[in-house]
Amino acid sequence: MRKGVWITRSMDYDQSQSHMRSTLIPFSPAQPSKWKDPIATESRSLDAISGNKVVNEVNVQVILRCRPLNEDEMHAETPTVILCDEIKGEVSAVHQTTNKQRTYSFDGVFGPTAQQKELFQTISPIIEEVLEGYSCTIFAYGQTGTGKTYTMEGQKMGKSWELPSDAGIIPRAVQQIFHVLKSKDAEYSMKVTYLEIYNEEIVDLLCPNENLDFAVNEAKRSIILMEDSGGATFLRGLKQALIHSADEIYELFEKGSVKRRTAETLLNKQSSRSHSIFSVTVHVKDCTPEGEDLTKCGKLNLVDLAGSENIIRSGARELRAREAGEINKSLLTLGRVINALAEHSGHIPYRDSKLTRLLKDSLGGTAKTCIIATISPSIHCLDETLSTLDYASRAKTIKNRPKVNHRAIKSELIKDLYAEIGCLRKEVNALREKNSAYRSQDHYQNQENQMKEVPYHNKAIDQGDHSSVLLKDKYKENAKNKEKDALIRDLRSSEKALTEQILKLQKELENAASDVSSLSAKAEIHDRLLDENKTRFQNFHVQLSLKLEYLHKAVAASAEQQQQQMKLLDVKMQSLMSRRNEVSEELALQLRKIQDLYCYHIKYIGEIAGEIDRNFQSTCHKMTSEVSRGFSSFGDIFKEKLWEGISAIHELKDIIYSQEDKLTTFVQEQGEVHLRALELSKTSTKATLTFFENLRMHLSNMSKIEEYLQSAIAEKLRELEMKFELRKGCSSLKEWESFWKAQIIERKIWFKKR
Numbered sequence: 123m124r125k126g127v128w129i130t131r132s133m134d135y136d137q138s139q140s141h142m143r144s145t146l147i148p149f150s151p152a153q154p155s156k157w158k159d160p161i162a163t164e165s166r167s168l169d170a171i172s173g174n175k176v177v178n179e180v181n182v183q184v185i186l187r188c189r190p191l192n193e194d195e196m197h198a199e200t201p202t203v204i205l206c207d208e209i210k211g212e213v214s215a216v217h218q219t220t221n222k223q224r225t226y227s228f229d230g231v232f233g234p235t236a237q238q239k240e241l242f243q244t245i246s247p248i249i250e251e252v253l254e255g256y257s258c259t260i261f262a263y264g265q266t267g268t269g270k271t272y273t274m275e276g277q278k279m280g281k282s283w284e285l286p287s288d289a290g291i292i293p294r295a296v297q298q299i300f301h302v303l304k305s306k307d308a309e310y311s312m313k314v315t316y317l318e319i320y321n322e323e324i325v326d327l328l329c330p331n332e333n334l335d336f337a338v339n340e341a342k343r344s345i346i347l348m349e350d351s352g353g354a355t356f357l358r359g360l361k362q363a364l365i366h367s368a369d370e371i372y373e374l375f376e377k378g379s380v381k382r383r384t385a386e387t388l389l390n391k392q393s394s395r396s397h398s399i400f401s402v403t404v405h406v407k408d409c410t411p412e413g414e415d416l417t418k419c420g421k422l423n424l425v426d427l428a429g430s431e432n433i434i435r436s437g438a439r440e441l442r443a444r445e446a447g448e449i450n451k452s453l454l455t456l457g458r459v460i461n462a463l464a465e466h467s468g469h470i471p472y473r474d475s476k477l478t479r480l481l482k483d484s485l486g487g488t489a490k491t492c493i494i495a496t497i498s499p500s501i502h503c504l505d506e507t508l509s510t511l512d513y514a515s516r517a518k519t520i521k522n523r524p525k526v527n528h529r530a531i532k533s534e535l536i537k538d539l540y541a542e543i544g545c546l547r548k549e550v551n552a553l554r555e556k557n558s559a560y561r562s563q564d565h566y567q568n569q570e571n572q573m574k575e576v577p578y579h580n581k582a583i584d585q586g587d588h589s590s591v592l593l594k595d596k597y598k599e600n601a602k603n604k605e606k607d608a609l610i611r612d613l614r615s616s617e618k619a620l621t622e623q624i625l626k627l628q629k630e631l632e633n634a635a636s637d638v639s640s641l642s643a644k645a646e647i648h649d650r651l652l653d654e655n656k657t658r659f660q661n662f663h664v665q666l667s668l669k670l671e672y673l674h675k676a677v678a679a680s681a682e683q684q685q686q687q688m689k690l691l692d693v694k695m696q697s698l699m700s701r702r703n704e705v706s707e708e709l710a711l712q713l714r715k716i717q718d719l720y721c722y723h724i725k726y727i728g729e730i731a732g733e734i735d736r737n738f739q740s741t742c743h744k745m746t747s748e749v750s751r752g753f754s755s756f757g758d759i760f761k762e763k764l765w766e767g768i769s770a771i772h773e774l775k776d777i778i779y780s781q782e783d784k785l786t787t788f789v790q791e792q793g794e795v796h797l798r799a800l801e802l803s804k805t806s807t808k809a810t811l812t813f814f815e816n817l818r819m820h821l822s823n824m825s826k827i828e829e830y831l832q833s834a835i836a837e838k839l840r841e842l843e844m845k846f847e848l849r850k851g852c853s854s855l856k857e858w859e860s861f862w863k864a865q866i867i868e869r870k871i872w873f874k875k876r
């Protein structure tokens with residue numbers, strides 16, 4: 123055994139041709155004895171001798187990673203609905219319609235700007251535990267296009283096998299394993315396997331066949347999944363590659379990744395169409411405190427699941443739709459397993475898909491497990507994101523019972539290996555007996571004895587009478603020949619009958635075979651249809667529950683919105699009612715004011731008329747008294763009084779004009795008020811307008827009266843002048859006075875008439 127790399131004989135299979143071996147590969151850590159695998163034997167014996175150290179239950183670790191918006195999403199200015207609090211380890215999803223937040227907490231949260239290196243720093247303690255002999259699983263789970271492959275594999279390596287800055291967990295984990303082994307100067311051996319589950323078929327990605335025609339190589343690469351009575355899982359036909367350096371792993375991994383099935387969908391330019399599991403098993407030599415040799419056997423499973431996808435949104439058709447259906451089906455089973463474990467249900471449906479059968483030990487078993495849930499920040503993925511967050515937070519409650527399951531004492535290991543070799547030898551002998559012209563020892567001995575008996579018999583015949591013996595012999599020979607001929611005839615006829623029988627049987631067998639093959643073809647079609655229907659039903663069920671949930675939320679949101687609108691309407695109605703009341707009160711007030719104003723103006727006009735009357739009377743009176751004072755000054759006085767009368771009329775006119783202005787302004791104000799409350803104030807506006815129409819009529823009447831008065835006064839003055847001229851001829855003052863009295867009476871009558 124050399125320092126650095128330690129390889130057990132049993133693992134070093136056909137190193138000259140290839141460093142691969144293909145046998146029953148144990149997938150779960152504990153192995154039963156009946157499988158003839160040296161690694162299995164080793165792990166079993168380790169358990170038995172050292173007694174595995176069972177630690178307490180530990181929860182499955184869940185880390186959440188949210189990718190950044192991609193170029194298309196940024197170009198379309200897609201809104202984001204995810205908030206990551208890396209310090210608190212919390213993620214919040216903001217609901218678009220209700221604006222409510224749902225917050226989830228995880229063992230680690232990495233937002234859109236988080237680097238691959240930072241994420242790996244959180245994962246790296248798990249790698250250390252692999253080298254302590256634990257079985258550890260890291261798997262990425264999430265909707266299609268959310269960054270599972272980016273997280274697990276990352277940027278491809280160059281030819282120099284140097285880690286690029288965007289390298290994912292797998293290359294970083296390999297680098298760390300080798301780094302730790304080197305720093306401890308440990309003796310170790312290492313092997314890797316790489317498989318994919320495509321349409322429920324397990325396919326070996328390390329199959330050395332370089333021909334990439336999948337259809338041709340499908341059968342050769344297909345692996346059989348088996349389970350023993352104890353529930354341990356085995357893979358028959360899976361190749362294991364013995365590894366001596368990190369570069370060897372990188373090379374194998376890149377070659378295997380190329381063979382993995384990917385395709386372009388509407389949601390991801392390079393979407394993985396299969397689940398992949400890359401496993402690294404490391405045996406590290408150690409020793410007990412007593413100085414006895416030990417071997418620790420740790421295993422690291424790195425799983426990149428295919429993404430769940432909405433077939434409508436991913437645009438999958440025909441083959442792609444079938445792939446998506448199978449992917450969704452196995453993810454649905456994974457979800458059911460997670461639910462059953464979270465709810466401590468009695469039955470865990472591991473057996474419903476190959477993926478869950480292979481991950482059985484990682485979920486609720488003896489492995490240490492870390493799930494990386496990947497999500498998109500886009501508003502368009504919110505439903506799928508919420509579903510991933512729900513599954514991830516349920517997975518947090520799953521408890522595993524990890525154990526250091528591969529500790530061994532070397533001498534016991536060798537003893538087991540010898541026993542294993544014994545078993546293998548027996549198996550080889552049995553196979554030879556079955557397949558070749560092998561003769562057992564007893565059979566061989568009988569044949570030898572028979573051969574020896576023949577010469578001894580011939581010797582006895584030589585010793586008798588020669589001629590009689592010859593006759594006897596001839597007779598005997600004839601009889602024997604006849605007997606022989608009869609026998610041969612019998613044999614021939616029975617052979618013929620037998621041949622006929624065989625042909626008949628063969629025909630029947632052929633018929634039966636064709637019946638069986640047509641039946642099995644039908645059964646296959648039936649199974650396929652059943653599977654397809656099951657997948658369709660499951661997809662439909664998933665879609666339906668998503669849609670129902672969405673509908674339920676939409677109905678709740680719209681009900682809430684309606685309630686709010688009703689409240690708003692109520693408030694508006696109340697304010698409208700109070701405003702209407704205010705407006706009606708205001709209008710009533712305005713009407714009252716108009717009424718008062720109208721009364722006031724009527725009264726005022728009456729007063730003006732009275733005043734005019736009085737003025738006229740007093741003017742006439744003054745004129746009369748003045749005239750009576752003397753004829754000489756009468757002309758001047760009369761003129762003065764006349765001017766007074768005219769200016770009084772002008773004043774009156776001004777008053778009327780100013781009143782008219784005021785009224786016009788008021789009408790304008792009223793018009794504005796009425797415009798504001800258009801519908802409600804139509805009637806009052808009409809009334810007001812009529813009122814103003816009347817008022818205007820009155821005013822025009824007044825102006826007519828005024829005009830008439832002016833002309834009448836002028837006429838009367840002319841008359842007066844005339845009469846004055848005539849009076850010049852009056853004989854006495856008394857006569858003149860009576861003349862004026864008659865004139866005044868006449869005027870009064872005329873006024874009254876007016």
Ligand SMILES: Nc1ncnc2c1ncn2[C@@H]1O[C@H](COP(=O)(O)OP(=O)(O)OP(=O)(O)O)[C@@H](O)[C@H]1O
Nearest residue numbers: 189190266267268269270271272390393394428429
């Ligand atoms: N954290 C990230 N930072 C930068 N780019 C990312 C990140 N996560 C994902 N991407 C990019 O998003 C695209 C889709 O990622 P990826 O193929 O890893 O998704 P997936 O979940 O594996 O999808 P599928 O399930 O369809 O295989 C890739 O171009 C990848 O480079």
